[in-house]
Amino acid sequence: xxxxxxxxxxxxxxxxxxxxxxxxxxxxxxxxxxxxxxxxxxxxxxxxxxxxxxxxxxxxxxxxxxxxxxxxxxxxxxxxxxxxxxxxxxxxxxxxxxxxxxxxxxxxxxxxxxxxxxxxxxxxxxxxxxxxxxxxxxxxxxxxxxxxxxxxxxxxxxxxxxxxxxxxxxxxxxxxxxxxxxxxxxxxxxxxxxxxxxxxxxxxxxxxxxxxxxxxxxxxxxxxxxxxxxxxxxxxxxxxxxxxxxxxxxxxxxxxxxxxxxxxxxxxxxxxxxxxxxxxxxxxxxxxxxxxxxxxxxxxxxxxxxxxxxxxxxxxxxxxxxxxxxxxxxxxxxxxxxxxxxxxxxxxxxxxxxxxxxxxxxxxxxxxxxxxxxxxxxxxxxxxxxxxxxxxxxxxxxxxxxxxxxxxxxxxxxxxxxxxxxxxxxxxxxxxxxxxxxxxxxxxxxxxxxxxxxxxxxxxxxxxxxxxxxxxxxxxxxxxxxxxxxxxxxxxxxxxxxxxxxxxxxxxxxxxxxxxxxxxxxxxxxxxxxxxxxxxxxxxxxxxxxxxxxxxxxxxxxxxxxxxxxxxxxxxxxxxxxxxxxxxxxxxxxxxxxxxxxxxxxxxxxxxxxxxxxxxxxxxxxxxxxxxxxxxxxxxxxxxxxxxxxxxxxxxxxxxxxxxxxxxxxxxxxxxxxxxxxxxxxxxxxxxxxxxxxxxxxxxxxxxx
Amino acid sequence: xxxxxxxxxxxxxxxxxxxxxxxxxxxxxxxxxxxxxxxxxxxxxxxxxxxxxxxxxxxxxxxxxxxxxxxxxxxxxxxxxxxxxxxxxxxxxxxxxxxxxxxxxxxxxxxxxxxxxxxxxxxxxxxx
Numbered sequence: 001x002x003x004x005x006x007x008x009x010x011x012x013x014x015x016x017x018x019x020x021x022x023x024x025x026x027x028x029x030x031x032x033x034x035x036x037x038x039x040x041x042x043x044x045x046x047x048x049x050x051x052x053x054x055x056x057x058x059x060x061x062x063x064x065x066x067x068x069x070x071x072x073x074x075x076x077x078x079x080x081x082x083x084x085x086x087x088x089x090x091x092x093x094x095x096x097x098x099x100x101x102x103x104x105x106x107x108x109x110x111x112x113x114x115x116x117x118x119x120x121x122x123x124x125x126x127x128x129x130x131x132x133x134x135x136x137x138x139x140x141x142x143x144x145x146x147x148x149x150x151x152x153x154x155x156x157x158x159x160x161x162x163x164x165x166x167x168x169x170x171x172x173x174x175x176x177x178x179x180x181x182x183x184x185x186x187x188x189x190x191x192x193x194x195x196x197x198x199x200x201x202x203x204x205x206x207x208x209x210x211x212x213x214x215x216x217x218x219x220x221x222x223x224x225x226x227x228x229x230x231x232x233x234x235x236x237x238x239x240x241x242x243x244x245x246x247x248x249x250x251x252x253x254x255x256x257x258x259x260x261x262x263x264x265x266x267x268x269x270x271x272x273x274x275x276x277x278x279x280x281x282x283x284x285x286x287x288x289x290x291x292x293x294x295x296x297x298x299x300x301x302x303x304x305x306x307x308x309x310x311x312x313x314x315x316x317x318x319x320x321x322x323x324x325x326x327x328x329x330x331x332x333x334x335x336x337x338x339x340x341x342x343x344x345x346x347x348x349x350x351x352x353x354x355x356x357x358x359x360x361x362x363x364x365x366x367x368x369x370x371x372x373x374x375x376x377x378x379x380x381x382x383x384x385x386x387x388x389x390x391x392x393x394x395x396x397x398x399x400x401x402x403x404x405x406x407x408x409x410x411x412x413x414x415x416x417x418x419x420x421x422x423x424x425x426x427x428x429x430x431x432x433x434x435x436x437x438x439x440x441x442x443x444x445x446x447x448x449x450x451x452x453x454x455x456x457x458x459x460x461x462x463x464x465x466x467x468x469x470x471x472x473x474x475x476x477x478x479x480x481x482x483x484x485x486x487x488x489x490x491x492x493x494x495x496x497x498x499x500x501x502x503x504x505x506x507x508x509x510x511x512x513x514x515x516x517x518x519x520x521x522x523x524x525x526x527x528x529x530x531x532x533x534x535x536x537x538x539x540x541x542x543x544x545x546x547x548x549x550x551x552x553x554x555x556x557x558x559x560x561x562x563x564x565x566x567x568x569x570x571x572x573x574x575x576x577x578x579x580x581x582x583x584x585x586x587x588x589x590x591x592x593x594x595x596x597x598x599x600x601x602x603x604x605x606x607x608x609x610x611x612x613x614x615x616x617x618x619x620x621x622x623x624x625x626x627x628x629x630x631x632x633x634x635x636x637x638x639x640x641x642x643x644x645x646x647x648x649x650x651x652x653x654x655x656x657x658x659x660x661x662x663x664x665x666x667x668x669x670x671x672x673x674x675x676x677x678x679x680x681x682x683x684x685x686x687x688x689x690x691x692x693x694x695x696x697x698x699x700x701x702x703x704x705x
Numbered sequence: 706x707x708x709x710x711x712x713x714x715x716x717x718x719x720x721x722x723x724x725x726x727x728x729x730x731x732x733x734x735x736x737x738x739x740x741x742x743x744x745x746x747x748x749x750x751x752x753x754x755x756x757x758x759x760x761x762x763x764x765x766x767x768x769x770x771x772x773x774x775x776x777x778x779x780x781x782x783x784x785x786x787x788x789x790x791x792x793x794x795x796x797x798x799x800x801x802x803x804x805x806x807x808x809x810x811x812x813x814x815x816x817x818x819x820x821x822x823x824x825x826x827x828x829x830x831x832x833x
Contacts, residue, residue, distance in 0.1 A: 060812045151799055151803065152772045153766075187742060203765045204769050205769060213749065342725070342729055353717070578751060
């Protein structure tokens with residue numbers, strides 16, 4: 001075939017080897033489970049998918065003997081996973097033999113030798129695939145699912161539905177609605193809950209009710225649990241569970257209705273194992289001396305500045321790579337250069353791949369456990385508790401949660417301040433606590449855990465909590481809001497006042513937390529790390545602060561845009577979508593420009609106006625422009641820009657002093673062509689558009705890059 | 706700006722192969738994702754002129770993704786090419802019924818891919 005001439009075989013080799021290794025791991029686990037009784041069908045499906053990928057790969061890259069063997073194996077595994085043939089020891093032996101054969105074949109490709117054929121094995125596998133299960137019972141029908149649903153399932157998914165019925169399980173449809181921005185976090189948490197109850201078969205996305213930026217999913221699963229048990233177990237806001245009616249209902253007297261078949265139970269337990277909760281670090285004593293000695297000998301301490309240097313170099317390499325890509329453009333236009341340009345492009349892609357591996361490698365090196373800062377806080381709690389003459393116990397969990405070193409460093413001050421606040425304002429004196437019927441010793445919980453691609457840190461005390469109506473009164477007294485307007489405010493809005501500089505409901509500051517560092521500084525610090533803070537409080541029972549942070553700040557994906565011929569980057573994780581808008585679609589409500597988007601009003605922010613960018617002559621009269629819809633929590637704002645230039649991974653660089661004070665700018669970065677551009681601070685822009693829509697005009701001129 | 710193509714495929718090497726064909730073929734920028742969920746997230750963010758997706762994927766499969774795209778106002782008319790290793794597999798038929806524009810069976814050559822691309826992109830190309 002023509003397409004593999006000149007294609008480097010290293011890409012093929014590395015991926016094919018990975019696939020064979022993962023196939024081999026699946027087989028080993030499958031074998032172990034099979035010997036114990038029953039196996040997890042997901043494992044067999046994973047084995048099928050591995051070989052399916054290998055077949056696609058090897059056929060595209062012209063490795064015929066590998067393609068032939070994987071083709072035969074794919075059919076055999078398809079029959080196995082569809083239950084047409086049983087997973088016998090003989091079948092497993094053949095599968096294991098094929099692992100060895102693939103490895104020999106790949107070694108030959110690597111050495112540039114002729115790939116050996118494996119005709120004998122091939123014949124045996126083909127014979128296996130032709131076996132049909134004897135006396136297979138007629139499969140149960142899926143009467144409760146309409147054709148529209150059945151039509152989008154793969155054959156395997158349909159088989160798993162029937163198989164769950166055959167094992168005496170019920171089928172459920174779990175309906176969930178997710179915010180598109182939080183979909184990975186939401187699905188991961190729901191998936192784990194569902195897996196504890198049975199087999200999750202497929203996820204059907206639907207657009208009909210997905211207003212704006214939400215997505216609806218119908219998840220089909222099989223489970224031994226009753227509707228009530230499942231609802232209690234996976235139920236959360238926006239999640240509905242419904243049982244799918246099946247023919248089995250009528251046929252029930254034939255089988256035992258409530259006691260699940262033993263095979264079903266084994267399979268369920270098998271699946272439960274990987275989702276067992278991780279052991280809490282909370283109560284662990286000092287680690288074994290032997291262990292720590294060994295870890296010392298395997299660790300190298302590196303100065304952060306050296307890693308930063310490497311990180312910058314990688315960023316520059318990325319920029320260089322992007323420049324190479326653009327220098328390829330003119331080459332492509334020249335006649336007779338197709339081959340050269342193709343080769344060039346192939347190498348560039350391979351370089352791109354290696355660059356991102358390098359980038360990931362450095363990011364991994366930068367990750368450190370939060371325990372480093374938690375230990376410091378434990379000491380602080382002891383010291384401050386003594387100073388304030390209060391008895392406080394600190395409970396730590398999730399100290400092994402990892403974050404970028406830089407973030408961990410930056411967290412120690414805000415966390416310290418929050419702990420001070422807990423001790424000073426939250427925890428009551430011992431006697432007051434006893435009078436209120438609480439234990440005399442106050443408790444502060446410091447928890448960290450990973451949630452999707454973010455890390456959440458919670459600081460919770462069991463102290464007096466915050467009386468939000470009192471905060472509201474103080475806000476009125478301080479002139480932050482007028483009396484009438486304050487009555488419209490609910491608890492979340494009112495709690496936001498504690499982040500206003502200098503805000504306190506106390507008349508005098510104490511030595512513990514009255515040191516001029518308020519919650520406003522905490523919020524600024526967390527925002528600088530692209531984090532968010534949520535507060536939950538209950539008078540008399542305590543307060544919980546939850547900080548949500550990205551795992552790393554060093555590299556982000558950004559949307560590169562242009563406004564008034566100046567280029568900016570917008571972090572892609574806050575971009576919901578980009579649309580094209582006609583000037584005529586814009587309306588003005590109370591002096592603010594808005595558009596209607598799928599029935600909702602979306603406020604617009606003009607980047608050129610925010611940063612007071614001068615436009616060239618004739619540039620103003622554009623009939624159509626792009627609107628980038630960005631979101632923060634529940635708020636949505638459309639940023640009006642002139643051009644969308646594309647997406648890019650960017651390395652964030654700290655801002656110089658001149659720009660640090662400019663709201664709306666989060667950092668600087670380099671893009672292709674070696675230009676330095678500014679990264680927009682979406683949270684600030686959204687926040688300003690909500691609170692003070694008119695203030696944007698007096699933005700300082702320095703923001704013009 | 707280059708036309709955006711969404712490529713949904715879990716094999717790195719296949720993404721590379723299809724990605725290079727597209728980038729060499731014209732002014733295309735390829736957004737590569739590994740699975741159906743990432744595809745769902747990528748769709749509203751941009752205006753794609755073409756979606757190329759594997760059929761056999763865990764969680765959200767290529768048929769489900771096709772149906773979803775056909776329901777979404779923003780991309781309902783976008784050409785969708787589904788990739789499978791077996792043209793006769795029932796899953797391919799289902800993807801076509803769900804609204805896929807064309808399918809390609811692996812292995813396919815650059816020429817075959819380009820012919821399919823031309824077929825799905827020419828009839829009613831929409832200017833955005």
